[in-house]
Amino acid sequence: MITHKTSRASFSHVLTLVLLTIVFTSHSQGLLGGGGGEGDRIDGKFKFLPLPYVDYNRAVGVTLGAIPMAMMNLSEKDTISPSSTVGLVGTYSENKTWFLMGFGVFYLDEDNWRIKAAGGYGDVNYQFYAANPIDQWFNYNTNADFLYVSVQKQIIPDLYAGLGYIYTTFKTSTDFFEREFTTQLHGIVIDATYDRRSSVTYPRDGYFLQGRFRTYPQFANDQYDSNQMTLAYNHYFPMVGRRDVLAARLYSGLSFGDVSFNQQFIVGGTDIRGYSFGQFRGKSVIAAQGEYRWNFHKRFGAVGFAGLATVLGSLNESDEGRLLPGIGTGVRYVFLKETHSTVGFDVAVGDGDWGFYFRLSEAF
Numbered sequence: 001m002i003t004h005k006t007s008r009a010s011f012s013h014v015l016t017l018v019l020l021t022i023v024f025t026s027h028s029q030g031l032l033g034g035g036g037g038e039g040d041r042i043d044g045k046f047k048f049l050p051l052p053y054v055d056y057n058r059a060v061g062v063t064l065g066a067i068p069m070a071m072m073n074l075s076e077k078d079t080i081s082p083s084s085t086v087g088l089v090g091t092y093s094e095n096k097t098w099f100l101m102g103f104g105v106f107y108l109d110e111d112n113w114r115i116k117a118a119g120g121y122g123d124v125n126y127q128f129y130a131a132n133p134i135d136q137w138f139n140y141n142t143n144a145d146f147l148y149v150s151v152q153k154q155i156i157p158d159l160y161a162g163l164g165y166i167y168t169t170f171k172t173s174t175d176f177f178e179r180e181f182t183t184q185l186h187g188i189v190i191d192a193t194y195d196r197r198s199s200v201t202y203p204r205d206g207y208f209l210q211g212r213f214r215t216y217p218q219f220a221n222d223q224y225d226s227n228q229m230t231l232a233y234n235h236y237f238p239m240v241g242r243r244d245v246l247a248a249r250l251y252s253g254l255s256f257g258d259v260s261f262n263q264q265f266i267v268g269g270t271d272i273r274g275y276s277f278g279q280f281r282g283k284s285v286i287a288a289q290g291e292y293r294w295n296f297h298k299r300f301g302a303v304g305f306a307g308l309a310t311v312l313g314s315l316n317e318s319d320e321g322r323l324l325p326g327i328g329t330g331v332r333y334v335f336l337k338e339t340h341s342t343v344g345f346d347v348a349v350g351d352g353d354w355g356f357y358f359r360l361s362e363a364f
Helices: 011-028
Strands: 004-007 046-057 061-072 084-093 098-108 113-130 136-156 159-174 181-195 206-216 226-239 244-257 281-294 300-314 324-336 341-349 354-360
Touching: 046 084, 046 324, 113 159, 136 181, 300 341, 324 354
Parallel strands: none
Antiparallel strands: 004 113, 046 061, 046 354, 061 084, 084 098, 098 113, 113 136, 136 159, 159 181, 181 206, 206 226, 226 244, 244 281, 281 300, 300 324, 324 341, 341 354
16 A cells, blocks of 8 residues: 655645745734834835745745735724735745735724735645655645635624635646546635734734634535644743743644545644654644744844644654654844834754745744
């Protein structure tokens, strides 16, 4: 029997990283602005911010691209809502992997409504490993398009709940199989967040709790009838007179039902940095990490972080419940001083792997 012993990621891994970095971070970390990282609004009505994208991944090589985006205050009368963000992401990698995406994050009615949307298309080239008796790497290509929409309403102070929808089509071809495999998914998302952070932009104290249930039901004509539940908790501690921040994060994910290869949880990215190949994957994941954010200059900073993760329901028995440490450091540049909006790079080492990460805002 042929099994995928390891995988140098899948399109869902790339998609997840992009969404977490560009879209979801605006909710849990923040692309948005606020004076000195304590507020959430830019100065003025509108700011255009064309940003470069430079990354390196052991699976795809060097990646270059651009992130032109705009931040705006949608209503002059509404001084409570954080600034909204719209933008594009375009990247091209050394192994001819490319990705194009548009996104928007909107805060409305004195932050009573939060809306996120993203859509894009990409073509990804990777490899998978067929274990004994094949014992060989095979090239594979996946192209995919996706659409994501989420709407949340504030129920009581600091508590938000809402619904989302995600559509994805994967088309995968390999050197091993002659035919192309197509997977179409329609996901319904129910999520709730309790947000007690000092700022959605650059929190220096407080905490953030998010629970999410994602289902791919049969009535939506999904090829895989599956469900996923995730729970994330971030806590922020002010240090050195609120100049620095000590941040901690706990994350868990559980899948059940007919879970496809592209729906599995993968160790890497936010939880935990230091893993690039997507080797450690399974139906469930548990991760914990801490990070110190040192703001030694009004324009420059550095971070140091360490964490631990494990996967359950893994493709490989040897990976089941294995403790996966990660440790690393990074640099930050405040590209918008009045909002403490940052860009930077992280380097992390894992168990037999390492990663280099482009960062737009903080990891969590």
